[in-house]
Amino acid sequence: MRWSQIFLAVALGVLAALLAWMLLVRLFPVILIAVAGFAIAYLLDPLLVHLQRRGWSRGLAVAAIAFLLLGLLALAGILLVPALVSQITSLASNLPRYTEALIELAGPSAELFADLEQRFPDFISSEYLEQQFETARDWLTSKIPSVLSFLSTTLLRSFRAAGVAFLTVLVALWFMLAMQPFRQRFEALFSPDEAVELRALDREISLMLGQYLRGMTIVCFLIALATLLLLTITHHLFGTQYSLLIAVFSGLAYLVPYLGMLTTVVLAALLSYLTAAHDPWLAMGLNVAILLTVNQLFDSYLTPRIIGRKVGLHPLAIVLAMLSGGTLFGLWGMVLATPVAAAIKIMLTRWVPVISPAAPEEEGAPCRPAPLALDLGTFAAQTWKALRDAGREIKAAGQRLGDRNHHTPEAAQPVPTTHTEDSTDDHPGTTH
Template structure:
C-alpha cells in the first residue's frame, strides 16, 4: 500500500509539472498579445488597496473604482504634460550635438584607444575600406539588408499593435480595478481545501514581496530619476535631464542604472567641454554618489525594505532570462515572477528542513537549527585504589 501511495503521489506531482510546462508554452505563444493584459493586471493590483480603503470609508465599489481610475489617469496626464516638453528639448539638444559626438569619437576616443591598445581602429572607419569590405562580402551584406528591410516592413505592423495596446490598456485597467476582488475569490475557490492554509500563507507572502517590489521600487525609480536629472541639470550638463531619467528608470537592476548614468554623463561632459572639465566631472561624480547613498541608506530601506530578498545576480539573471524566453513580456514579469519563486523556494527549504531526509530519521521535525548547547563537563575519574591496576 505504501508503494502504491508513493506512486500515486508521484503521478500527481508529475501532472502538475506537466500542466505548468504547458502553461509556460501557452504564455510563450501568446506573448505578443499578453502585454496590455499584464500591464492592466499590474495597474489594477496596485490600485486595489486604495479602492478597498475607499469602500471601507462608505463608498460603493463603482464609485471607488472611478475615483482611483481618475486619479491614475490625472497623474499620467500631468506627467506627460510636464515631461514630454522637457524630453523634447533634450532630444533636440542631443540631435544638434551628434556632430560633436562624432568628432569627439573619431578625433579623441579612437586615437586614445589606439595609443593604449596598439590596435588600428581608425582604418575600419575609413569609408573606402568600408565600401571595399561590402564588395568582398556582398552576399552576407545582401542577406543582412534583406533581414533589415524585412524587419522594417514588420515594424509597421508592430507599430499598429502598440497603438492597439495603448488603446486597450486603460480599458483593461478599469475592469481589473473593478473586478479584482472577484477574481481573487474565484481563484481561491479553486484551491483544494486541504491545501488552503498553505496556499493562503504563500499568497500573503508573495503579495507582500510584490508590494515591496512593484510599489516600493517604482517610487525608488522615480525618486532616483528626479535626483539624477535635477542634479545633473544643476551641475551644468546639457543632457542631464535625459541621462538622469534613463539612469533612474533602469535602476531596478542593481548597479546598472548608476553605471549607465555615469558612463553617459562622463561622455556627455567630455563632448560638451571639448576636453577635460574637472569641475563638471567632479559634479557628475557627486550627483551619482549622493544618489547611491540616498538609495542605499534612505530610499530602499524605508520604501522597499528587505522583503523581496533577491540577490543582485538573481535580478540580472531574471531580467535576461525573461527577455530571452518571452521577449518584452518576459522582461516585464521577470522580477515579480522571481520574487514569487523566491517565496516558494523559501517554503520548499523550510519543508526540507522538517523532512525525514534532512533529519536523517532521528529527532523531531520541530527541531530548529541554532547554537548547540554546551556539554556538561564530565566528572573527573577516580584514580584506582592502591594495589589495584588495570586488568591485564
C-alpha cells in the same frame, strides 16, 4: 488500426501545438497588454481594499484610481513627453558630431601607446594597441546609422506608447472591478484547506510585490527628480545638455540593479564631456559624482525606508535572476527578475520542506517543515554549522575508538589454563 490511431493523435497534437504557438506569437501584443493590466490591478488591489474598509464602494474606489491614473498620464503627456522627445531628437541629430569629437579625443593615443611600450616593452605592443583602436573606431563609425535609425524608431514608438498606455489603464480598471469575483471562482476550484493556504500565500506575495513595486515606483520618481534638479545646476554652471534625458534614464535604469547605475554613469559622463561649454572634464567629474552620490544615498538610506520589507534575496541571487530574465525576456525580464524571484522563493519556502524540521511551537505539536534556505548567507551559515557539528562527531568517535583500542590489549591477554579434574571430561580416554 491501433497504431494508426496513435499516429493520428500525435500528429493532431503536434499540429495543435504549432497552431497555438503561431497564435501566441501573433497575439503577443494583446497578451502583453492584458498581463500588464492585470499586474497593475493586482498591485493596486490592496489600496482598493483599504478604501473599501474606509466605507468606499468598490466602484467608487476604482473610479478614483482611474481618475488619478489618467490624470498622471495626461500630465506626463503635456509636460514630460514633448521636452523628452525634443532632447532625443537633438541627440540623434548631433550624434555624428559627438562621435567625431570622441575620435579626436582619442587622437593622441599613438603617443600614449608608444610611451607605454617604452615603459613596459615585455607586456605592451603599440602596434597591437593601435590596431585594436582602429578596429574599435571603425566599428563605432559603422554603428552610427543603426543608432540613428534606432532613435528615430524609438520616437515613433513613443507616440504609439501613449495609446498603449491608455488601453492598458482601461484593461487594468476592468480587472480591478473583476478581481474579487475572479479570486472567489479561482478558490472554488480547490478544497477549503487548500483555499486557506492559497489565500495566505496570496497575501504574502501581494504584500511583498506591492511593497517592492510601489516603493520602487516612488524611488525611481524621486531619483529622476533629484538627478534633474542637480544636473540643472551643472547645466547653468557649465552649459551641459540633456539633463532631462539623463534624469529620466537614471530613474528607469534604477529598476535594473547594479547594471542600471553603471549604464547611467557612463551615459552621463559622455554627454557631460561632449556638451559642456567650458571645463568639460570638471563638468563630467561633477555630474558623475552627483549620480554616484544620489544612488548611494538612496541605496543606503531612502530605498530601505520607502520600500520597507526587503525581498530577502542575496545580491548574487539577484544578479543571477536578472541575467536569466534578460536572457529569456530582454529588458522587461531584467526589470521584473527581482520581484519574480522573490515570489518564487516565497512559494518554495511554503511548499518545499528541506534541511531539517523546525521545532514545534507547543509540546506534542507536529513538527513543521523548515523553510528553504535560498538566502546564500543563511545557507552558508547553516552549512558551516552542519559541517562543524559533523566534525565534532567524527572527533568524538575517533576518541572513543582510540580509548577502546587502548584498553583492548589488557582485556585480550590469554588466561593461563590449569589442568583440573574436569579436564578429564574433555578426554574420556585419558587415565591418571
